[in-house]
Structure formats: structure tokens, C-alpha cells
Amino acid sequence: MVDELEKAKPIIIKRVKRKGHDFHGGSWKVAFADFATAMMAFFLLLWLMGNTSEDEKQAISGYFHDPSGFQEKAGSSPAVIGEGGANVAVIEIETIQPETDDIESEISKNEASNKPLSEEELAKLAEQKEIEKLKQLKKELEFLVENSIDFSQFREQVMIDITPSGLRIQIVDKDKRPMFDSGSAEPKYYSKTILRGLANVLKQVPNKLSVTGHTDATPYVERENYGNWELSADRANAARRELLFGGIKEKKIARVEGFSSSILFDQQNPHNPVNRRIAIIVLKRSVAENIEKQVLGVE
Template sequence: MAEEGLRPIIVKRIKKGGGGHHGGAWKIAYADFVTAMMAFFLLMWLLGSTTKGDLNGISEYFKTPLKVAMSGGSGSGDSSSIIKGGGKDLTRTDGQVKASDDPQVKKTYNLTAAKAALEAEENQRLKALKERIEAKIEANPLLKKYKDQLLLDITSEGLRIQIVDEQNRPMFALAKAELQPYTKDILHEIGFVLNDVPNRISLSGHTDSTPYMSDAGYSNWELSADRANASRRELIVGGMQDSKVLRVVGLASAINLDKADPFNPVNRRISIVVMNRKAEDNVLRDGRKIEVGDTDDAAGIGAAVNAPPAAPPAGPPVRK
């Protein structure tokens, strides 16, 4: 009995752990699983409730997203009813190709009316220029003094400004291309005003029918061309842009102002034409190849070829 009282007493203490290395990680995994299942449920619900037309539109969107984003159209979200057969055609397979379903309105342009409107606007601009030059002539004592030698009118080519000779007041030195001082002043005033319109100009020199003969073969043709070019230089000195000049020609006595009297001093003149668009186009296409069927050009050439030659004047004095 004494030995049994000396037997040691062993107490076993059991330590309760928290799941070892697992801890609470299973809770996070379970939450992810529940979230995935919810997302899957929502996806299946959306697929089941979306019409076929909408699905096709979504498919087209992801095929060509840039095209749909820029132009919009009749793809995703265009159905007006979720019931099969309701609203618009829900079975369409075309992608989004236009911004709306409104019928396209075809624009038509009346070229004839547009051309007529441009011509009318251009005529108004040339008339305004004519009135301004006339007002400048009246306001300037120098120009008003030579009013009778300044002729302004509207022709088929545009606004024509003619500076003509008088018996006792010629524009140029006799039988030369040297401008008189007052002629230079007139051209300076006109040159500055011509910059107010975008139209280009044509210059032509004219003489009367008095023959001009010299030992070197210099004739009225050379004289009229030289006078036209001298006038061009003075217009530029007056402030006109050089690029506005499209044509400079000498016509001698081919086109007299006074047809009844070919020796009238008024036939000696400088003609400045502020050309309209049609006249400019005719000059710019000069010399182009004529195609078969171009009846207008062919008729013009035929008339020029078949025109009778002008009769030479009889018994005029000779310009030296």
C-alpha cells in the first residue's frame, strides 16, 4: 500500500489547435466560388433574356468596333421589343452601317442654275467696279479733264475700259510707243483700282488705218503691240499686280472703233478688259486639241477660215 502511494501521477493536457496550417483560407476560397457562381448565373440570365437581334448586334460590334463607334447604326440595342416578332425585324444579321434608319435624301445640284448665279454675281461685281471707276473719274480733276477719252462699257468678255485718242490730245507720241505724261497718270489711277476684283485683264493696242512703213518692216502691228505692252508697264507702276495680266496683244487697225471712218483718231486706243470667267477660260484653253464632236470650237475655226479678207484702205496718207 505504501508503494502505491508513491506512484507518480501523470496529467495529460490536450492542446486544442486552430486547424493547423489551413487556418481560415477556406473561407476566402468559398467566397470566390460563390462570386463566380453568381456571375455565371447573371451571364446565363442575360443570354436567356436577350433577343437574337441584340445578340447579332453585339457580335457585329466586336467584329468591327471602330466602324460601329464612328458611324453608329442598326445593330446592338436597336430592337424595340423583347417579344419575338415585336417591333423591328429582330432576325437581322447586318452590322451597324449607318447612324439612323431614316431614308436617305439624295442631293441634286442644278449646274445650269449654279453657273447662272455665278455669272450674275460676277456681272454685279464688274458693274460695281465700273461705277467706282466712273466715280473716281468725276472726283479726280485730272481724270475728269480727260473724261471724254475714257470709255467704259460691259461686253461679253467683261468690263472694257478704253482710252482713246483725240485729234489734239494723243495718248502716245506720234508713231511711237512713248506714253504722254497725262496718259501715264490715267493708267496709274486705273491700275490701282483694278486690284479690287480678282478678275484678270487683257490689254490690246489699236491704231487707225493709216499705214506705217519703215525700212526695217516696222508696221502698225508692231506699233500697236508695243503700245499695249507700254500700257501694261504703267498699270503695274500704278499698283496693279503683275499676275493679273493674262494677255497683251496688238491688233493694229483690224478692229476699228469708228468703222465708218477708219482714219478717225478715236481708232487709236488702248483697250483694257477686266475679263469674266468665261473669257478667262477661253484664253487659257487657247490652242487645246479639238476632239471629234467639239462643234463649238470647230464652228468658230470654220467661220474664221471662211471669213472674207478685209479690204485695204484706198489712198491713205503714210505714217512716218
């Protein structure tokens, strides 16, 4: 009887269903790859930000604000980025040195016509080509001053012209915005910005530079045996140091001088703040050579 009951018992088989864990699928790999890509892009952005100048950042920002303005503003120059806050200070300046190819071309033309150039004619031709380069540099600097954020508040204080000695850049004082404190040879922070900004362009040309300091006619009497002559010379030397900080090589400086109030910008008003100024001249090669000869006493 017992055997029959045991045989009549139903046999129950329990099966445990195992669920697969989600992380064994492939979706997490896609998410992780996206995360790794985002982190790589983030660290690349940090690296670029740390190795990019303020001017370059402004230019990049301007492009992404208004890419369509690029060609309109830039014309044929790909280095200039258009509207939308772009800074056009990131420019390349051509070498001012007379182009040898141009001069050789002129020589070849004259040789072909059996009219060789004299030394005087060669020198005149070289100077003509150099002046053309100086005029081009003048346009580039004017464009920089007009469009660079660093110069936005000081455009009226930067004057650029061509003189018999070369390309002259004058940074003048303005009422309530002097380059230096009264009686001081330490440049204001914005004066340093201007000088270093100019240096960033001028360092790309081979010509030597002259730096001169000028004061107005107001006598400086706060220190014994120290007047406007000493002050103007010290300010010129301070400007030279800022140019060096901006990338100018020491050997490019041909002359540093102080003129006190002997050469007034506004001769009708000797006390006009504009008379207080720093002048930087990109010297023509012949002028730089004459300075060296004068120092050496060679005729």
C-alpha cells in the same frame, strides 16, 4: 570827449534787397510747353505730308474747305468728301468675285424645295453674280473718272462699258491730245497718269486683265519691217508696264495683244483719232479660264 563823440555817431545799417529773377517763376514753363507742342505738331504734319498721296491731300483739303458738304456729296459712302476741291478718287472697290454666301443661299433655297441646282444652273448663277459686281465696278470707275483731278482733262477720252468678255475700259486718242506720239510706243506723261490711276482701282479686284492696242488705218511706213501691227502690240505692252507701275500684279495680266486697224472704233472714218486706243478688259472668270485653256490646248 572822444569817447562821447564816438558814442554819439549814428549807426547806419545798409540792407541789400535782392530781386528774384523772372525765370525762376513758372510762366516760362508754360511758354516752353506751348513751343514744344507746336514743334511736335509741325513735325507730325511734315510726316503726314510725306506719307500721303496727292488724292488723299486733295480729299483732306476739300473736307476742311467745306465740311458741311461731306454728307451731301457722299450720300452713304464715308469715303467720299464733298465740295470745296475734294478729290473723290480715294475709294474702295468691292471684290468682283461672285459672293460665295449668295450662291450658297440660292443652293440652300433649292435644296429646301427639293430642287437641286444642276452644274449649268450653278455656273449661270455664278456668272450672274459676277456681272452684278462688274456693273458695280463700272459705276465706281465712272465716278472716279468724273470726279478725280487726275482725269479732269481726259474724261471724254475714257469710255467704260460691259461686254461679253467683261468690263471694258477704252482710252482713246483725241485730236491734239494723243496717248502716244505718232509712231511711238512711249506713253505721254498724262497717259501714264490715266493708266496708273486706273491701276490703283483695278488692283483691288481679283479678276485678270486683258490689254489690247489699236491704231487707225493710216499706214506706218517710217521703219522697215515695222507697221501698225507691231506698233499696236508695242503700245499695248507699254500700257501693261504702266499698269504694273500702278500696282497691278504681273500674274493678273492674262493677255496683251495688238490689233492694228483690224477692229476700228469708228468704221465710217478709219482715220479718226478715236480709232487709236488702248483697251483694258476686266475679264469674267470664265473668259480668263478659256484663255488659259486655249494657250494650253485644253478643251
